[in-house]
Amino acid sequence: MTIFSIPEATFLHELRRIERKWQKLWEEAHVFEANPDPSKPKFFLTVPYPYTSGPLHIGHGRTYTLGDVYARYKRMQGFNVLWPMAFHITGTPIASISSRISSGEERTIKLYESYVRLYVNDPKEIQRILRSFTKPENVAMFFAEVISNDFKSLGYSIDWRRRFTTGDPEYNSFVTWQFLRLKEKGFLSRGAHPVLYCPNDGNAVGEDDIQGGDEFRSEIVEFTGVKFRMSNSFLVASSLRPETLFGATNIWINPNASYVRAIVDGEEWIISEKSAEKLRYQAHEVIINERFKGADLIGRKCVNPVNGRELPILPALFVEDDNATGVVYSVPAHAPFDYVALRELQENPDLRKKLGVDPKIIEDIHPISIISIDGYSDFPAEDVVKRLGISSQLERDALEEATREIYKAEFYHGYMKDNCSIFSGIPVSEAKNKVKEWLKGKGLAVTIYETSPRPIYCRCGARIIVAVLKDQWFLNYANPHWKKLAWEALNRMQIYPRRYRKLFEDTFQWVALRPCARRRGLGTRLPFDKEWIIESLSDSTIYMAFYTIIHKIRQSGIRADQLTPEVFDYVFLGKGDPEEISNITGIDVSLLKSLRDEFDYWYPVDLRHTAVGHITNHLTFFIFHHAALFPPKHWPKAITLNEYVIREGAKMSKSKGNVLPLVEIPRKYSADLYRLYIVYAADLPTVVDWREEQVLSVLRRLRDFWNIANEILGRGDSPPRPKKLSIATKWLLSRFNTAIMRATNYLESYRFRDYVQESFFNILNAIGTFRRLAVNTPPEERAWAERYIFDKWLKLLSPVIPHVAEELWERMGGRKFLSTQQWPTPDEEFIDKDVELAIEVVERTINDVRDILHVIKRPGLSKVHLYVGPEEWKYKVCEILSSCASAKLNELIRNVMKDPELRKHGKEVVSLVRAVIDGKVPRFVPKRAIELYAFMELRDYIAQELGLKVFIHEATSPGYDPAHKAKSAMPGRPGVYIE
RNA sequence: GCGGGGGUGCCCGAGCCAGGACAAAGGGGCCGGACUCAAGAUCCGGUGGGUGCAGGCCCAUCGUGGGUUCGAAUCCCACCCCCCGCACCA
Secondary structure (H helix, E strand, C coil), rough: CCCCCHHHHHHHHHHHHHHHHHHHHHHHHHCEEECCCCCCCCCEEEECEEECCCCCCCHHHHHHHHHHHHHHHHHHCCCCCCCCCCCCCCCHHHHHHHHHHHHHCCHHHHHHHHHHHCCCCCCHHHHHHHEEECCCHHHCCCCHHHHHHHHHHCCCCCCHHHCCCCCCHHHHHHHHHHHHHHHCCCEEEEEEEEEECCCCEEEECCCCHHHCCCCCHHHHEEEEEEEEEECEEEEEEECCCHHHHHHHHHHCCCCCCCEEEEECCCEEEEHHHHHHHHHHHHHHCCCEEEEEEEEHHHHCCCCCCCCCEEEEEEECCCCCCCCCEEEEEEEECCCCCHHHHHHHHHHHHHHHHHHHHCCCHHHHHCCCCECCCCCCCCCCHHHHHHHHHCCCCCHHHHHHHHHHHHHHEEEEEEEECCHHHHHCCCHHHHHHHHHHHHHCCCCCCCEEEEEEECCEEECCCCCCCEEEEEEEEEECCCHHHHHHHHHHHHHHEEEEEEEEEEHHHHHHHHEEECCCCCHHHHHHHECCCCCCCCCCCCCCCHHHHHHCHHHHHHHCCCCHHCCCHHHHHHHCCCCHHHHHHHHCCCCCCHHHHHHHHHHHHHHCCCCCEEHHHHHHHHHHHHHHHHHHHHCHHHHCCCCEECCEEECEEEEECCCCCCCCEEEHHHHHHCCCHHHHHHHHCCCCCCEECCCCHHHHHHHHHHHHHHHHHHHHHHHCCCCHHHHHHHCCHHHHHHHHHHHHHHHHHHHHHHHHHHHHHHHHHHHHHHHHHHHCCCCCCCHHHHHHHHHHHHHHHHHHHHCHHHHHHHHHHCCCCCCCHHCCCCCCCCCHHHHCHHHHHHHHHHHHHHHHHHHHHHCCCCCCCCEEEEEEECCCCHHHHHHHHHCCCCCCHHHHHHHHHHHHHHCCCCHHHHHHHHHHHHHCCCCCCCHHHHHHHHHHCHHHHHHHHCCEEEEEEEECCCCCCCCCCCCHECCCCCCEEEE
């Protein structure tokens, strides 16, 4: 942890005091509560509500802080800003946490104890809270409460009256309405769907439910079970590569495992006993008739459905009866396991004897090559097995590696050979699915699901399998009508940073069926099928609309059961007759109308800001559902996105123990420091690295600001404006007013980092420069200048460091809250590019002199003569050049030569143009008179910087020029002579 | 694997879409100087290499290699490496 030095710690302490003070005052004055006001333009900004399963960290805070900076900016811009917040409790994780705590799971209890301890000191109280976590609602309520406190102590300007959770009955009514309407529009569908499943719990399982689920990725893999006829039965052999069926030479079974003869969906199948049990969960009807050892099948034959070839059934030790059907077909040309197992049987009499294999059956088995691929022989399995020196089918790891290699190579680069029937000649990558579909179409294959990795276990201890849910509800994003609407919505939306639009577009392409309900967890029940609970991303697509009315629902005591679908139809869509709805629901007509008005005032969402991780799911659904349910005028306008946060170069994670919780920020650092750092550290599309060293440096800059500000305030009231301004003052005012313009443009285009750089760091630096430039400026003028910029500066900074700015505003005697002041506009009168350029010339000249001193190293130098301002026509050349877009020498010269006066100077013009192109003369230079004036005025400053006596000469009439340097003077580049 | 994004100086990080004023903003670190008894803080200067007793010149340089162009960190192609997403996890 940082050790701040004493002055830093003192300053931080002061900051925190100020932050608490203003948070209290804002809250008491209800400054950020927004009500419809037809006289003002509105701006509706949302950031996703947090999921309340634990504390937030500085990564989450980045997103919310950016949202707040923008909300504050827009508010000062004169918009009526609605920036609300709610809490997400829907779904399985919170339920799962509760049940784990209930069942006494040590790890979870420890983890949650540490979470609670972040917020609560009293050990007894911690235990009480922890015990309450056996109810999921209490987990949700606890974290909703502490997170909202975190947000308040970071100074977020949220309208808290509209807070709700997704478990509130009013919200349930709202979601119910959505799903009824989606169903009516035909956007829901039903069908079979495979899920990871715990037979013991009777439920689908998610990452949270799987033992070690956060350490590896568990997925569902699809095998193709191929039916090999065996008299009246089918031996069902499974493969991940159905296209290799053409190269099958035999069948492998595990001789020691138990197999069954079972009626599966009316057919008699022979499969492993273990697989028969699992198939019951995959929407198959299974009746087991007979059990026997795998060895009993050895030597019998079955028929390959693709070519009628008779294949012998042979034993193999590598076959797992627990994987898919426990039966595999052997393709020794292309599958390393098969190749090795076959060769072992052929070459090892002991093994044959042990497994009871008749040598005659196997001596005629030869690999059948069916795939051609560059870089391998006809028998890739043999190639790889030899290369890796594999000799036994029990060398599982090596064989799996070999299999992966061939699978990848053949899938991407292989072609089916001529012996593959109608699939001959096509790429393997295509053949795989085509063969599968072809077989399934003929009733010769089925899909068998398996977990990967295998086995995996539920936290309850049971083995997880794949189950097929027959009646899963889906949101059908593939619906062409719906998709078209969503595309229209996307196309008219602004996405920033622009690079992420592509990801939206790609997602829109592939998004199809999305399971939208589950059998467990928290949430809203599907209104037309109460067994199902609407899943957490599906219930969070248009909830921004709910913010517009929830506070009024609460205030007026409307009950959830009064919130019928007709109410929402009216409020959100303007459908139906309010009198009638009022009669049915008992909600007052005027109240109904005011809900409608409020929604109509705020909608659409003007900006949704969030982290990029949400693009492929939440944000896509957000757009789809708005497009489905609302008319185009209520579709969202813009999305902005930011990347995440790492810490000291490393990703934050529980296991590393390097997560910095948001709650620590206002305690160990400060809200404003955090805000300033997190916004400034990187652009939106760049990952922010939270580095203590850099945080500290930002803290020092914040303190510089604080000191300068208080120094300015300490001088009391502003002195009168001087009649004549020094060049230093002119420069500061120009620089500052330019900064207002730039900062505003940056915020308008969501360039938050540039905004902070311009309005905070650059102005801070400018004041430093000003103070050095102002050696000859009278103190009253300096004081006036600094005081002049001061209140506008505070306004500029209010969005990012609202507490500090608000405090200084108050100390300055500002009226009301700074947070509600008008955003500053630049004072055009003070913007003077020539002065800014002239100062640049002066600074550059100082550097040049230093450079020369460094090179000549002559002792006893004490004077510098500067020859400023060559002939006026040279400035004219620069002026013409600066307005030329082209950079080609001859074109530039032609442009310049258009001027008859310049043409007179012929060759000299050409060499000047060349000097500009070469960068020896700056292209943008001040007017001659101003350049001269700047040097005259700043002579003492230059002298002070260089430690030399300075003499300024007009280059066109130098009084003293022993080295003839006056003629080397160029616009923006005085001649220099040091002696 | 598929899809997306990126690789900039000792480190972080702008610039790239709209090629030219780019040895490349800003911050950090480091070096030198000022201040100080000293440390810290603060302020000033420097920070690719070489070279020069006049502000310069030469070489290298924005992942690597090609290309387009009078001109490329910026555009095109190939390769290498890194990050993110891939849905029932919110």
